[in-house]
Amino acid sequence: xxxxxxxxxxxxxxxxxxxxxxxxxxxxxxxxxxxxxxxxxxxxxxxxxxxxxxxxxxxxxxxxxxxxxxxxxxxxxxxxxxxxxxxxxxxxxxxxxxxxxxxxxxxxxxxxxxxxxxxxxxxxxxxxxxxxxxxxxxxxxxxxxxxxxxxxxxxxxxxxxxxxxxxxxxxxxxxxxxxxxxxxxxxxxxxxxxxxxxxxxxxxxxxxxxxxxxxxxxxxxxxxxxxxxxxxxxxxxxxxxxxxxxxxxxxxxxxxxxxxxxxxxxxxxxxxxxxxxxxxxxxxxxxxxxxxxx
Amino acid sequence: xxxxxxxxxxxxxxxxxxxxxxxxxxxxxxxxxxxxxxxxxxxxxxxxxxxxxxxxxxxxxxxxxxxxxxxxxxxxxxxxxxxxxxxxxxxxxxxxxxxxxxxxxxxxxxxxxxxxxxxxxxxxxxxxxxxxxxxxxxxxxxxxxxxxxxxxxxxxxxxxxxxxxxxxxxxxxxxxxxxxxxxxxxxxxxxxxxxxxxxxxxxxxxxxxxxxxxxxxxxxxxxxxxxxxxxxxxxxxxxxxxxxxxxxxxxxxxxxxxxxxxxxxxxxxxxxxxxxxxxxxxxxxxxxxxxxxxx
Numbered sequence: 001x002x003x004x005x006x007x008x009x010x011x012x013x014x015x016x017x018x019x020x021x022x023x024x025x026x027x028x029x030x031x032x033x034x035x036x037x038x039x040x041x042x043x044x045x046x047x048x049x050x051x052x053x054x055x056x057x058x059x060x061x062x063x064x065x066x067x068x069x070x071x072x073x074x075x076x077x078x079x080x081x082x083x084x085x086x087x088x089x090x091x092x093x094x095x096x097x098x099x100x101x102x103x104x105x106x107x108x109x110x111x112x113x114x115x116x117x118x119x120x121x122x123x124x125x126x127x128x129x130x131x132x133x134x135x136x137x138x139x140x141x142x143x144x145x146x147x148x149x150x151x152x153x154x155x156x157x158x159x160x161x162x163x164x165x166x167x168x169x170x171x172x173x174x175x176x177x178x179x180x181x182x183x184x185x186x187x188x189x190x191x192x193x194x195x196x197x198x199x200x201x202x203x204x205x206x207x208x209x210x211x212x213x214x215x216x217x218x219x220x221x222x223x224x225x226x227x228x229x230x231x232x233x234x235x236x237x238x239x240x241x242x243x244x245x246x247x248x249x250x251x252x253x254x255x256x257x258x259x260x261x262x263x264x265x266x267x268x269x270x271x272x273x274x275x276x277x278x279x280x281x282x283x284x285x286x287x288x289x290x291x292x293x294x
Numbered sequence: 295x296x297x298x299x300x301x302x303x304x305x306x307x308x309x310x311x312x313x314x315x316x317x318x319x320x321x322x323x324x325x326x327x328x329x330x331x332x333x334x335x336x337x338x339x340x341x342x343x344x345x346x347x348x349x350x351x352x353x354x355x356x357x358x359x360x361x362x363x364x365x366x367x368x369x370x371x372x373x374x375x376x377x378x379x380x381x382x383x384x385x386x387x388x389x390x391x392x393x394x395x396x397x398x399x400x401x402x403x404x405x406x407x408x409x410x411x412x413x414x415x416x417x418x419x420x421x422x423x424x425x426x427x428x429x430x431x432x433x434x435x436x437x438x439x440x441x442x443x444x445x446x447x448x449x450x451x452x453x454x455x456x457x458x459x460x461x462x463x464x465x466x467x468x469x470x471x472x473x474x475x476x477x478x479x480x481x482x483x484x485x486x487x488x489x490x491x492x493x494x495x496x497x498x499x500x501x502x503x504x505x506x507x508x509x510x511x512x513x514x515x516x517x518x519x520x521x522x523x524x525x526x527x528x529x530x531x532x533x534x535x536x537x538x539x540x541x542x543x544x545x546x547x548x549x550x551x552x553x554x555x556x557x558x559x560x561x562x563x564x565x566x567x568x569x570x571x572x573x574x575x576x577x578x579x580x581x582x583x584x585x586x587x588x589x
Contacts (some may be wrong), residue, residue, distance in 0.1 A: 013396045019388065020405040023461065026417040027408065033420070045423055066423055066430040113319035120312040128320075135327060137514060137573055138566060139521035141542050145562040146330035148550065169322030199311045228413050230525040231543055235550050249415040250529040257419065264416035275411035279404060286466055287473040289511075 027268070029068065034077055034261040036070040041258035077262035088245070088263050095244035095267075098160055098233075099226045102167035103219050110173030111215065115203050117174070118181040119189075129178065132171040140231045151236055162236040167226060173218050176289050180214035181207055217285025220278050224271050331566075337559035353560040363561065366545035369452075369538060374520040377456050381516040382509065384460060385467030392468070393475050403472075407465035414462070418529040422446070425454050446531055451539045458526045463519050467512045474508035475501075502583065510580040514573060 036044070044067060081088050117129055135143075143166070151162040184207060192202050208215070233243045240248070245267050252260040275282065299307070338354070341347045357363050388406060392399050424430045425445040432442045445454050478500060486496050502509070524543035527535055533547070542565070549558050 009394065009396055012391050012394050013398075016391055016396055016402050020402055023405050023409055023465070026420045026461070027412050029420045030417055109318045109322065112315045116312050116316035119315075120308065132323075134570065134573070135323065137518055138569060139518060140524075141521060141546050142562045142566045142569065143327060144546065144550075145334055145558050146327050148558075149330040149333060150326050165322070166326045169319065169326050171319075171323060174319055199315075203315075224411055224413075228415070228525060230415075230528050231522075234528075234547060246413055246415045250418065250532065260419055264413075264419060268412050268416040271411045271413060272408075275408065279407070283403070283407070283469055286469045289470070 027272075029066070030261060030264050030268070032068055032070065034265040035073045035075065036067075036258060036261070037072065037074040037076050038258040040071055040074075041261070045257055077258045078266075080259055081262045081266065085259070088248075088259075088266075090241075091243065091245040091248045092263075092266065094242055095227065095246065098163055098229075098244055099223060101164050102226050103222050105164070105168035106170055106173050106222055107177075107215060107219050109168060110177050110218070111208065111211075112203075113174045114177035114181050115207055117178040118184070118207075119199070129175075132174055136171045136175050144231060144235050147232075148235060158237060158239050158242075160237065160242060163229075163232050166236075167232075170222075172225075173222060176218050176221075176285065177211065177214060179288055180211045184210045213281040213284055214288070216278055217281040217283075220274050220282050221285065223274060227271055334559040334562055337555050338563045341556070343555055353556045354564060357557065357560050357564065360557070362540070362548070363545055363557075365537060366540050366542045369540055370521065370542045373452060373455065373459075373523060373541070374517060376452070377459050377520050377523070378513060378516045380456065381460060381463055381467060381520075382512050385464045385512065386471050386505075386509075388464060388468045389471030389475055393472060403469070406468055409462050410465050414458075414526050415529055418526075421454070421458060421530060447536050449536075449538050451531070451536050455523055455526055455530070455539065458530075459520065459523050462526075463516060467516065470508055470512055470515075471505070474505050478504045506580050506583040509583075510576055513576060517572065 033041070117125060147162070147166040148157070150166075151157040154161075156162045156165070188206060188210075189202055192206055197205070228246055229244065230247055233247050237243055245263070249260065249264060249267065252263075302310070337343065339348055339350060341349045341352075392402055392406075396402070422429070426432075427442060427444040427447070429445070431445065436442070443450055445451065482500055483496060486500060491499075521542070524541045527539045527541055527544075531539060533544070535544070542561075546558065546561065549561070
């Protein structure tokens with residue numbers, strides 16, 4: 001009986017390991033390949049990306065050689081990305097000045113709203129909360145049209161505000177934070193009230209500190225969602241000079257594949273650092289998002 | 295001002311405080327989502343923004359006669375129908391696997407979750423290397439004598455996108471399932487064991503019942519994410535992909551470019567209605583499935 005158990009567990013571990021490798025592979029390969037010089041990139045991957053512009057094909061092998069480790073580690077791609085082509089740095093900066101305000105505003109506005117949903121309840125509130133949930137579940141294909149109309153009316157179309165403002169009011173954080181705040185023991189709040197604390201005091205001194213890890217995990221989730229954005233800039237911010245790197249990376253042409261690996265690596269560093277630092281909070285946040293019901 | 299405030303009774307004060315906390319969010323949501331949505335409903339029912347003549351459903355009928363829309367809707371629906379159940383089942387299996395007390399559990403969790411934090415734009419290059427016509431996968435398959443498949447430019451393109459979708463979303467769903475599995479009372483399973491219940495009986499009557507709110511949530515979440523797969527498609531194959539990858543978002547983008555408000559509005563309203571119906575149905579099923587364990 002016991003032996004069988006060990007055997008089964010061994011098999012499961014093996015399967016888990018296979019999955020783990022498959023899950024890690026794309027990230028790891030992107031990272032290692034960013035250290036290849038352009039000549040090595042061309043030799044290895046020319047057959048893939050040359051399809052795009054079928055011009056010269058001389059020094060390129062027909063087959064693709066997916067490699068883990070470059071023959072010669074070279075930082076030349078990074079040097080080009082960081083020093084010689086300010087274009088990419090500019091796009092990186094575009095990403096930051098779009099995403100950081102969205103994260104800060106969305107979390108701040110949501111914290112206020114979540115407090116209201118937690119402290120004051122009633123029929124109207126229940127309905128409103130339900131409404132937020134429905135709105136949260138609407139795909140971009142639905143919400144982008146209203147966003148576009150309003151941006152057009154306000155004259156902010158094709159400016160950064162067209163992305164930042166709808167992002168700031170997205171209902172996702174409200175939903176998640178409300179679920180967290182409702183777990184704060186009511187006695188804590190009542191006690192503070194008896195001590196004469198006002199609502200603002202209760203909000204800033206009790207609610208926010210109690211939800212610290214929730215706030216962090218929501219900030220991470222919002223960050224990664226917008227760090228990844230593609231739909232919104234294409235529709236609301238067609239000006240390519242203002243578009244974030246997430247859109248721009250797809251337009252890099254065949255001759256710059258090596259560079260693209262380096263930039264792709266640079267682009268994933270902020271979100272991976274956040275992940276490594278905040279994984280526990282993130283898992284807790286995801287765990288508590290577990291149900292759409294109140 | 296201050297005097298007036300002190301004269302108010304406690305209930306009114308509370309109401310005003312409440313208003314102060316919620317109004318930023320409600321105002322923003324109203325301005326950016328609700329008000330324009332009603333305008334869109336209106337736009338979807340008139341002939342054009344200049345004449346404002348009511349045409350009732352003719353915009354919707356035109357939409358159904360539009361071959362681009364029909365293709366996009368069909369592709370998006372096909373993708374969701376395939377990808378969502380796969381995402382639910384596979385992430386459940388991954389969660390079961392990690393909960394089976396295997397070694398290095400927390401490391402595996404980190405590995406499975408990591409794709410969620412990697413921007414799609416960053417890994418799209420590797421994806422192209424693997425799946426292109428001269429790519430690694432074809433190389434590997436040729437060892438078994440399988441002919442080249444142009445993964446990204448044939449009807450197989452949807453397979454690639456499903457894989458990419460699963461790669462990105464399984465981790466998140468798995469965390470949700472792991473938490474739910476831990477919430478099943480152990481005693482219940484032990485009692486079932488003593489009574490000699492079969493694994494299938496335990497699974498059907500205990501696990502699924504307790505997991506049903508999570509199953510609902512994961513399904514809805516995967517559904518929403520399946521509509522976001524345009525990102526992956528756009529980054530992999532640009533604005534004009536092969537026909538099998540032409541998604542609703544592609545249709546919307548082209549309609550935005552043409553500034554065809556009627557078509558845009560009708561499409562958005564239609565999708566909103568479909569989403570509400572799907573969500574209502576899912577809630578209905580969950581209600582039937584998990585009745586006994588609620589509360």
